[in-house]
Amino acid sequence: MSGWSEHTGKAIALDIENVDTDQLIPARFMSTPRSDGYGDFLLYDMRSKGDGTPEPDFPINRHPHASILIGRRNFGSGSSREAAVYALVDFGIRAVIATSFGDIFSSNSVNNGLLPARVSEEDAARLFTLIGDGQIEVSLDIKTTKIRVGDQTIPFSLSPAWAQKLMNGWDDIDITEHHRPAISAYRERRAKTLPWVFPAEETAG
Amino acid sequence: MMTLLDKLWGAHEIMTGEDGRSLLWVDRHLVHEGSHHAFAKLAARGARVAEPRLTFGVVDHYAPTRGLAATPAIARMIETLERNAAEHDVTCFGLKDRRQGIVHVVGPEQGLTLPGLLINCGDSHTSTHGAFGALAFGIGATEVAHVLATQTIWQCKPKAMRINVTGQLALGVGAKDLALAWIAKLGTGGAQGHAVEYTGDAVRGMSMEGRMTLCNLSIEGGARFGMIAPDDTTFNYIKGRRYAPKGAAFDEAMGYWNTLRSDDGAIFDREVTIEAADIAPIVTWGTSPEDAAPVTENVPSPSDASEAEAERIHAAIDYMGLTPGKPLTEVQIDQVFIGSCTNGRIEDLRAAASVLAGRRAKVPGLVSPGSQEIKAQAEAEGLDRVFVEAGLDWVGAGCSMCVAMNGDSVASGKRCASTTNRNFRGRQGKGARTHLMSPAMVAAAAVTGHLTDVRPLLQGRDAA
Numbered sequence: 239m240s241g242w243s244e245h246t247g248k249a250i251a252l253d254i255e256n257v258d259t260d261q262l263i264p265a266r267f268m269s270t271p272r273s274d275g276y277g278d279f280l281l282y283d284m285r286s287k288g289d290g291t292p293e294p295d296f297p298i299n300r301h302p303h304a305s306i307l308i309g310r311r312n313f314g315s316g317s318s319r320e321a322a323v324y325a326l327v328d329f330g331i332r333a334v335i336a337t338s339f340g341d342i343f344s345s346n347s348v349n350n351g352l353l354p355a356r357v358s359e360e361d362a363a364r365l366f367t368l369i370g371d372g373q374i375e376v377s378l379d380i381k382t383t384k385i386r387v388g389d390q391t392i393p394f395s396l397s398p399a400w401a402q403k404l405m406n407g408w409d410d411i412d413i414t415e416h417h418r419p420a421i422s423a424y425r426e427r428r429a430k431t432l433p434w435v436f437p438a439e440e441t442a443g
Numbered sequence: 444m445m446t447l448l449d450k451l452w453g454a455h456e457i458m459t460g461e462d463g464r465s466l467l468w469v470d471r472h473l474v475h476e477g478s479h480h481a482f483a484k485l486a487a488r489g490a491r492v493a494e495p496r497l498t499f500g501v502v503d504h505y506a507p508t509r510g511l512a513a514t515p516a517i518a519r520m521i522e523t524l525e526r527n528a529a530e531h532d533v534t535c536f537g538l539k540d541r542r543q544g545i546v547h548v549v550g551p552e553q554g555l556t557l558p559g560l561l562i563n564c565g566d567s568h569t570s571t572h573g574a575f576g577a578l579a580f581g582i583g584a585t586e587v588a589h590v591l592a593t594q595t596i597w598q599c600k601p602k603a604m605r606i607n608v609t610g611q612l613a614l615g616v617g618a619k620d621l622a623l624a625w626i627a628k629l630g631t632g633g634a635q636g637h638a639v640e641y642t643g644d645a646v647r648g649m650s651m652e653g654r655m656t657l658c659n660l661s662i663e664g665g666a667r668f669g670m671i672a673p674d675d676t677t678f679n680y681i682k683g684r685r686y687a688p689k690g691a692a693f694d695e696a697m698g699y700w701n702t703l704r705s706d707d708g709a710i711f712d713r714e715v716t717i718e719a720a721d722i723a724p725i726v727t728w729g730t731s732p733e734d735a736a737p738v739t740e741n742v743p744s745p746s747d748a749s750e751a752e753a754e755r756i757h758a759a760i761d762y763m764g765l766t767p768g769k770p771l772t773e774v775q776i777d778q779v780f781i782g783s784c785t786n787g788r789i790e791d792l793r794a795a796a797s798v799l800a801g802r803r804a805k806v807p808g809l810v811s812p813g814s815q816e817i818k819a820q821a822e823a824e825g826l827d828r829v830f831v832e833a834g835l836d837w838v839g840a841g842c843s844m845c846v847a848m849n850g851d852s853v854a855s856g857k858r859c860a861s862t863t864n865r866n867f868r869g870r871q872g873k874g875a876r877t878h879l880m881s882p883a884m885v886a887a888a889a890v891t892g893h894l895t896d897v898r899p900l901l902q903g904r905d906a907a
């Protein structure tokens with residue numbers, strides 16, 4: 239995954255609270271290998287009618303080239319399924335702006351280069367007014383944690399750890415490999431002081 | 444003065460990174476069929492599972508509950524897990540293993556879940572294991588791959604929150620009602636960014652099953668972690684379980700476990716107090732767990748809510764096919780489901796059976812025990828007869844109709860009274876309408892064919 243710090247793209251509004259991970263990707267699509275692409279599954283049951291044909295008025299159907307999504311509170315609540323983030327990323331979404339996010343969803347996002355940008359209620363309301371049901375060009379800067387829309391600047395919050403992670407795009411496993419000695423030392427200490435932590439080899443049963 | 448969270452966090456912290464995250468040691472890593480993305484990432488790096496002895500696989504999300512897998516794709520998901528586990532020398536409780544069941548039921552049942560451990564699983568309801576005083580949290584696929592490769596995880600320490608439940612729950616009111624009550628009060632984002640520790644007499648008075656239900660639902664209130672300090676109830680539950688320490692090792696462990704409690708005067712970032720006696724049996728009416736109310740109330744009217752809320756309530760009621768202002772007890776149901784990692788344990792089955800005994804269900808339904816061991820125990824106690832005689836189907840163990848991945852689903856437009864944890868749109872199948880409630884309440888709904896206050900139905904019976 240390559241890091242990024244600035245992005246300019248078309249933003250659209252998804253004016254719904256509690257967009258949970260089961261909405262972002264219904265469970266029935268989750269046995270698909272990632273290499274097939276998950277973009278078509280994004281919000282599948284919301285964007286399609288009962289017979290599977292697209293709902294023409296649904297925001298991501300009207301604006302299939304959007305790369306920024308403005309949502310409401312508690313975006314991505316629910317399950318740990320990273321597939322919810324794959325669906326967003328494979329659709330082409332780089333950032334979701336909302337007043338709050340599911341905890342696991344935000345860490346999954348950052349692990350896939352998707353920015354979960356938190357804004358205040360007032361700023362979210364401003365964005366919704368600006369965008370309406372159209373699309374609007376928005377610029378994001380992770381370094382300064384600022385959103386730019388026309389001549390307006392809106393701050394967003396993101397932990398410094400996550401900002402760094404999004405910008406450098408490193409894989410955590412590579413970073414952790416550098417700490418092998420510390421991990422081995424910890425493991426040895428744990429096995430010595432609390433040996434019962436390591437389950438005994440299974441007996442018959 | 445330390446909180447339980449501080450103690451558990453400190454005990455697992457290998458180091459702190461420059462960015463402020465902690466590198467934590469993982470004592471138990473539980474994987475299920477959904478881990479295929481993570482194993483694929485591992486394979487792409489040519490890496491091996493770092494600690495196969497601390498890693499356990501369980502078939503649950505796609506497990507068939509009536510013999511054969513419903514489709515070849517479902518069978519493939521199960522085979523993939525079993526193959527990945529075998530390739531990495533990881534013990535796997537597969538379909539033919541008597542230890543098989545839902546990962547959050549099996550971990551505690553097998554003694555893999557112990558106080559003081561850090562437990563990860565690629566599943567949000569990993570918070571369940573916190574009921575033992577463990578640091579347990581759900582992770583995504585990238586994190587699962589990281590744990591597989593390194594047996595560690597990078598994590599920002601959450602804030603500490605305490606939910607203190609004073610007094611005792613009334614008869615017919617249980618952990619599920621308590622959990623839905625606090626989520627309704629604080630909202631599904633209410634505990635975001637926090638680890639919730641549950642304290643108070645009502646929690647102390649709960650069995651391990653009840654505590655697990657409570658911690659399980661923490662994630663529905665936004666908390667990635669739920670936890671309860673261990674006590675004698677915990678120790679008695681653990682003793683003698685397959686992977687739990689035995690003999691002198693158990694006593695030694697207990698010495699440590701007894702230190703796992705928040706110090707008197709420890710400061711929490713947030714405190715909430717709930718009076719247990721105020722809680723009535725609760726059902727959900729909408730499409731989020733926060734859409735919950737005592738069964739004695741009515742479906743809310745959007746016109747009574749603020750403008751922002753009104754729209755959401757309207758949409759939820761519309762999806763659910765309800766009428767504003769209608770008494771909840773007049774809502775007719777089409778079917779019931781009893782099971783899941785929230786309420787598929789032996790005590791849950793007993794509670795449902797105590798309502799169903801000698802009665803007939805007016806609607807069809809499925810009862811799926813949380814594990815094969817629970818299934819065997821329930822059959823030994825004759826609970827299966829109660830369910831079957833009431834007209835419900837007694838099926839195999841797995842996630843089943845909680846998430847509808849194995850083919851057990853609720854048809855579009857149908858209404859299900861369910862002991863599960865998520866009433867999201869389409870959770871139990873496309874277009875399905877889910878009402879969450881306790882096992883006793885589901886049993887009551889089955890008997891009457893509509894949402895029902897279970898309390899009168901318990902009169903003169905031993906409520907389990």
Ligand code: SF4
Pocket residue numbers: 503504545546547566568783784785841842845846863864
């Ligand atoms: S029973 Fe439901 S909530 Fe629990 S692990 Fe299975 S799918 Fe997830």
